[in-house]
Amino acid sequence: MSVQPIGVFDSGLGGLTAVKQLRAIMPHENIIYFGDTGRVPYGNRSVETIRRYAAQDANFLLSNNVKMVIAACGTVSSTASDLGEKLPVPYTNVIAPTAKAAVEATKNGRIGVIGTRATILSCAYKKEIERLDGGMKVFQKDCPLFVPIVEEGFISSDDPIARLAVERYLKVLKDEKVDTIILGCTHYPLLKAIIGEYVGMEVKLIDSGKETAIRAAELLKEKGLLNESGEEGECKFFVSDRTEDFSNVASLFLQSSIGENVSRVDIQHF
Ligand code: DGL
Numbered sequence: 001m002s003v004q005p006i007g008v009f010d011s012g013l014g015g016l017t018a019v020k021q022l023r024a025i026m027p028h029e030n031i032i033y034f035g036d037t038g039r040v041p042y043g044n045r046s047v048e049t050i051r052r053y054a055a056q057d058a059n060f061l062l063s064n065n066v067k068m069v070i071a072a073c074g075t076v077s078s079t080a081s082d083l084g085e086k087l088p089v090p091y092t093n094v095i096a097p098t099a100k101a102a103v104e105a106t107k108n109g110r111i112g113v114i115g116t117r118a119t120i121l122s123c124a125y126k127k128e129i130e131r132l133d134g135g136m137k138v139f140q141k142d143c144p145l146f147v148p149i150v151e152e153g154f155i156s157s158d159d160p161i162a163r164l165a166v167e168r169y170l171k172v173l174k175d176e177k178v179d180t181i182i183l184g185c186t187h188y189p190l191l192k193a194i195i196g197e198y199v200g201m202e203v204k205l206i207d208s209g210k211e212t213a214i215r216a217a218e219l220l221k222e223k224g225l226l227n228e229s230g231e232e233g234e235c236k237f238f239v240s241d242r243t244e245d246f247s248n249v250a251s252l253f254l255q256s257s258i259g260e261n262v263s264r265v266d267i268q269h270f
Helices: 016-025 047-062 074-079 095-105 117-122 124-132 146-151 160-175 188-199 208-222 246-254
Strands: 006-010 031-035 068-071 110-115 137-142 180-183 204-207 235-239 262-264
Touching (some): 016 031, 016 246, 047 068, 047 074, 074 110, 074 124, 095 180, 095 208, 110 117, 117 124, 137 160, 146 188, 160 188, 188 204, 204 208, 235 246
Parallel strands (some): 006 068, 110 180, 180 204
């Protein structure tokens, strides 16, 4: 058993959607979250830059004595896929658990994957799904406007901008008759209602944050590292840019209100 915190990082605050799932599944765990708000978005950057940023983000978490590192970011997970090999603690990213859940969920073997441009260009989800089951047909679509749409708060189910973007990007997946779609980016769970309405409620939407939280719990259990203190876990938040308004934006992703328990980090030093 270990009361050390779990370290979670993302390119920004979108990874808080994964923290929400972690807290639901493991309420006794302490969590340290780092959001690279000074350098977000990662999704349109080069492979070299994303890999360098990811290493710094993980190093910052390690300097806080975390017992596990979780890359909640779809872009980091798909682009810096070997990050875990260099870390001295258990690690998971979003790809393997989410791909596995999609393969288990599909009935017709036709899976859609949506994510940032970097995630889709990497083909990481497609490769992992095909590794798990060579009979699967995978259809990918990058949706670069979804991140700013969510960050602007255009997420209500009748929002015309969000609805138009969903229709524009997802028509190709609908036409291909996928029965399962991986929401391969931290922000996309907030568009779940609009996406579900457009593609049809029978299409299963796989939330990478949720699947990764389930995998993280399994890993901690396997390693004997669960926090069994029985006390409610605490969350500490760190960002690389201004901390003002943090709680407003953070509560959008966490879907619960949080205090101003946030500090600024100079991430270039890690
Ligand atoms: N967190 C990123 C992801 O999940 C989205 C935002 C970005 O482009 O950095 O891919």
